[in-house]
Amino acid sequence: MICLSFLGLAAWQLVQLERQMRISATENMIWVFSQTQIEALNLALALSEGAAPQQVLTRFDVLVSRLTLLEEGPQRRFLEGAGLSGALSGWRNGLLALDPARGGDPEALQAHVTALVSALRSRASQVMSEEWQIQAARLDRLGHLHRLALVSVLGSALAGLGLAVILIDRERRLMWGRLDRLRAEKLASDLEREREISENHRRFADLIAHQLRTPLAVIDSAMHRLTRRGGGPVTAELISEKAAVSREAVARLVKLTDTAMMMSRLERGGVLAHLSAHDLRELVVFAIDEQVVAAKDRDPSRIRQSLPSVPMVALCDPALTGEILSNLLCNALLYSPLDGFVDVEVSQSQSHIICRIEDRGSGMSPDEMVCAFDRFHRGSGHETLPGSGLGLTLARQLARMQGGEVTLVPRSGGGLTAALSLPREVSV
Numbered sequence: 033m034i035c036l037s038f039l040g041l042a043a044w045q046l047v048q049l050e051r052q053m054r055i056s057a058t059e060n061m062i063w064v065f066s067q068t069q070i071e072a073l074n075l076a077l078a079l080s081e082g083a084a085p086q087q088v089l090t091r092f093d094v095l096v097s098r099l100t101l102l103e104e105g106p107q108r109r110f111l112e113g114a115g116l117s118g119a120l121s122g123w124r125n126g127l128l129a130l131d132p133a134r135g136g137d138p139e140a141l142q143a144h145v146t147a148l149v150s151a152l153r154s155r156a157s158q159v160m161s162e163e164w165q166i167q168a169a170r171l172d173r174l175g176h177l178h179r180l181a182l183v184s185v186l187g188s189a190l191a192g193l194g195l196a197v198i199l200i201d202r203e204r205r206l207m208w209g210r211l212d213r214l215r216a217e218k219l220a221s222d223l224e225r226e227r228e229i230s231e232n233h234r235r236f237a238d239l240i241a242h243q244l245r246t247p248l249a250v251i252d253s254a255m256h257r258l259t260r261r262g263g264g265p266v267t268a269e270l271i272s273e274k275a276a277v278s279r280e281a282v283a284r285l286v287k288l289t290d291t292a293m294m295m296s297r298l299e300r301g302g303v304l305a306h307l308s309a310h311d312l313r314e315l316v317v318f319a320i321d322e323q324v325v326a327a328k329d330r331d332p333s334r335i336r337q338s339l340p341s342v343p344m345v346a347l348c349d350p351a352l353t354g355e356i357l358s359n360l361l362c363n364a365l366l367y368s369p370l371d372g373f374v375d376v377e378v379s380q381s382q383s384h385i386i387c388r389i390e391d392r393g394s395g396m397s398p399d400e401m402v403c404a405f406d407r408f409h410r411g412s413g414h415e416t417l418p419g420s421g422l423g424l425t426l427a428r429q430l431a432r433m434q435g436g437e438v439t440l441v442p443r444s445g446g447g448l449t450a451a452l453s454l455p456r457e458v459s460v
Contacts (some may be wrong), residue, residue, distance in 0.1 A: 037326060038185070038187035064098065064101050064102065066156075068095070069099075069149070069152045071095040074095075076146055086134065088132055098122060099124035101122060118309050123144075127145075170201075249353065255278070290421065291422050294355065303433070305433045307348060309347060309348075310346060310376055312338070312385045312387060313349070315341045315350055317339070317363055319354055320337065322354075322358060334372070334374055335365075338372050338378075339378050340379070344380055345456065346457065347434070348434045348455075352434060353434070355430055356431055359423040359427045360427060361376075361436070363449065364393075364448075365391075367448075368393045368447070369393070376388070378389075383455065384456060385455075385456055386452070387451070391450075392445075392446055394448075395442055396442070396448060432453070436454040437452075438452050
């Protein structure tokens with residue numbers, strides 16, 4: 033408001049300056065008065081020398097016009113202000129009464145003009161003095177207006193500078209406020225991450241304690257059965273049976289350890305995807321063979337394959353993709369009944385190669401589907417089954433590292449369909 037007030041004052045002073053200059057230009061009293069004197073002398077001279085009637089008429093008309101300016105134009109205000117309007121009034125009417133064009137008496141006209149010249153001469157010094165005084169006052173006023181305008185402009189400039197300083201200071205405070213907020217948000221994020229890591233470690237420790245206890249107890253029971261005394265002879269069949277049980281328990285421990293190590297490497301950025309073109313059919317067959325070998329006591333015909341005859345080339349990392357397929361197949365076999373089939377199908381879309389693995393287990397509720405990929409999450413009723421709760425989390429992260437995705441959808445008729453999609457190789 034201060035800045036705008038100063039600017040408004042400066043604009044008003046400039047308007048006053050322009051008005052004063054316009055008044056000065058319209059009055060110009062000394063010039064008009066001197067011209068009236070000159071025309072009166074010219075008419076008196078023309079009358080005294082017996083000039084031609086046309087010349088006399090011309091001089092008469094010019095003089096009347098000059099007197100009209102003195103009596104009716106802006107100059108009248110000047111004469112009134114100087115107290116000279118009474119002394120110079122009536123001369124124009126007297127001239128018009130003696131108009132030569134209307135048969136006025138030349139001698140009376142000459143006497144009237146001579147008297148007018150004398151009156152103008154006697155008032156010339158007063159007009160000049162008054163004009164100088166008015167011009168001096170006007171110049172003082174103009175100087176004052178100039179100073180006021182200059183002060184107003186300087187005041188508005190200072191007010192603008194003050195406003196700029198205030199805005200800069202406010203922007204600086206806002207910037208520091210934003211920085212403080214960002215620091216607070218980062219601190220809160222770090223604290224939340226620390227809490228999440230601490231919670232993950234706690235849950236992982238509980239999981240390890242639970243998952244390790246079962247295979248270790250199986251191994252301990254098998255070894256105890258083989259080494260205890262008084263239990264009868266140890267036959268080859270018994271040794272083979274307990275060895276198979278122990279190997280399966282060790283395989284579970286190895287799988288749990290590998291999954292935990294892989295997740296740890298992912299968290300610290302130690303896993304990199306080396307992408308190249310690979311036929312996803314071959315990777316699926318290899319992953320199925322691994323599952324059959326790992327569970328040789330189970331029926332390998334449970335896994336039914338539906339693979340196309342043409343190559344399904346995807347841009348992927350074969351090691352990471354094999355880890356994903358292994359996790360998805362292991363889950364499908366684990367949660368399906370022993371007499372239930374697991375169907376594996378490979379197909380392609382316009383931009384991706386897709387492997388679908390269908391199980392015939394109990395499936396998941398909608399609420400469980402929402403958090404199926406969360407760490408350490410396990411479906412209700414499956415707590416007693418072996419597993420770390422990290423398989424789906426690991427599978428999705430590894431797929432996204434390769435530009436793909438892992439999804440879960442309910443299967444028609446019961447169970448789940450897990451789908452791994454990987455980008456197709458771009459042909460050049």
